[in-house]
Amino acid sequence: MATLCKPSVSVPEHVITLEETLGLARRRHTDHPQLPLALRLIENTGVRTRHLVRPIEETLRHPGFAARNKAYEEEAKARVPAVVEEALRNAGVGASDIGVIIYVSCTGFMMPSLTSWLINTMQFAPTTRQLPIAQLGCAAGGAAINRAHDFCTSYPESNALIVACEFCSLCYQPTDLGVGSLLSNGLFGDAVAATVVRGQGGTGVRLERNGSYLVPGTESWIAYDVRETGFHFLLDKRVPGTMEALAPALRSLAELHGWNASALDFYIVHAGGPRILDDLERILGIPAKAFRFSKATLTQYGNIASATVLDALRRLFEEGGAPHRASGLLAGFGPGITAEMALGRWSSADAVDSADAVDRDLSGVAALTREDLTLS
Template identity: 80%
Template sequence: MATLCRPAVYVPEHVITQEETLDLARRLHADHPNLPLALRLIENTGVRKRHLVQPIEATLRHPGFEARNRCYEAEAKRHVPAVVERALADAELSAADIGAIVYVSCTGFMMPSLTAWLINTMGFPSHTRQLPIAQLGCAAGGAAINRAHDFLTAYPESNVLIVACEFCSLCYQPTDLGVGSLLSNGLFGDGVAAAVMRGQGGTGVRLERNGSYLVPDTEDWIAYRVSSTGFHFLLDKRVPTTMEPLAPALHELAGAHGWDASGLDFYIIHAGGPRILDDLSRFLEVPAEAFRFSRATLTEYGNIASAVVLDALRRLFDEGGAAQGARGMVAGFGPGITAEMSLGRWSVQGAAEDDLDREAADLERAEAARTTTG
């Protein structure tokens, strides 16, 4: 069974607080007719501070899409290797042990993907599979975990490296003045995260099932408009309401596994904003405390897109992990509107792994029996 090990996370050294963000909005958009609304929305995000890959003065300038993308590539190459090294060390593996790299990002573009550069510069085998994912936005963190799980189901003796690199500040567009854009300017932050999923052994979340769900007719709710100046983020005001249609999908995935989504031991959830977490708490009927890791990421780093779920999982590790066999859920939400969800148990390497294997096998047999009789 594949185990998602401890993630490593990096956030840049340049920091902007919420107070500084609000002051900037007042100064830059003093005549905006909806400024009071935008200020209120930014305050309600609960984001105390964010980390930026450039100083705020450089972030506010727009030297053009080409320069922005050069910055993305340079900063990715500058910071990703150290994060990858820490993730490999935490999983007690080396680059030579990796069979596939899943790289997710929606804030810059490279071809070949950064995966090719990592293989060439960090000692990964030349036969390492590459899976770059560029168009799932915040949901890509969950998708990376699920695709790694799928790969290890097919190749259980292998291991997969997951990398999420998001420099959201490089998508700032000074001419985008809609309320959704102003809110985004105070919500998103920059960060890099990496984790190894081991096919055998390891301490962390032992994945047992994954699934995807697309909310019908919501594909224009979160989107990019691409122009000569780069990526223009579009955020529909209905996005905060998406937990009502997504919560049943989480219940269905857990129910198919014989679990109750309202009764799990830990939840690692993408923190797109406080309304998302508040509504999910209500619709899943779990206490707000269940999402403390996601809320801490939002408060301290802002929405770091695909890297959120890995940072939230890192916080669970920092808290001491969970009890052996504790059941949990990992979920990322993003454009589509798409949910990428997975279920697993906390596993400590060498501690009663046979019991977890037997229980997982029993679930598989019971599901096969239901399918046959159905």
């Protein structure tokens, strides 16, 4: 059964704090009639620091879509390989053991995908399958886990590599002055993450079921308006309330599996903003500490789009993981409005090895008993 191993996550060296973000907003939008509302919304996100691939002075200038996209490619090629190498080490596999690379990103565009470049430069086999996903936004982290699960279920002798590369700061649009855009300017951050889903063995989340759910009639709530200047992010004011529709989908998936979504051992959920987590706590009756990993990612890095779920999972690993066979939920939310959800149990390789050893011993005892009975 497919096992989701420990992710590797890297954030850029340029840091902007909440105080600096608020100060910039005040200086750049002094006469904005809704500035007080935007400032209050930014403060309420819970984000304290974010990381940017370029210094803030350069980020605030818009050199054009072509230059922005070139910067995306340069930064991806400079930053992704080290994260991939660490993810492979975490999983105890090599590049030659990978059967598919699933690359998710919504903040830049390359064709061929970065998957081709990775195969050519990092000694992946030329037979490695490629699955780039560009249009699921923040939900793509969950979708990548689910597609890796599907792949390893079909090819249990193989492994899947997931790479999430999000440079949200390269999508900054200085002329977008709506409240939603101003809020986004104080919410999103940059990060690169990678993880391996092993078809066999490994320590991590043993994936058991996955599912998707799209809230009907909401495709315009989170969107890109693509113009000459690049991607212009559109955020509907109704988005924060989407858990009213998505929480029942989480509950239904768990019930299909014979589980209670309110009584699981761990939760790894995309933290697009604090209300998402607050509403899930309320609707599902989950204690606030259950989302401590997602909240830590939001506080320290901001919303890092598809990489958010992987960073929250990394924090679970670094806390020491969960007890063997502990049950958990992973979920990413994004444009559509879409939820990509997975259920699994924590699996420790040591515990599995011990269980296998016990099974072998018991089998040996049974065989010996049969032999004794035969001889007698």
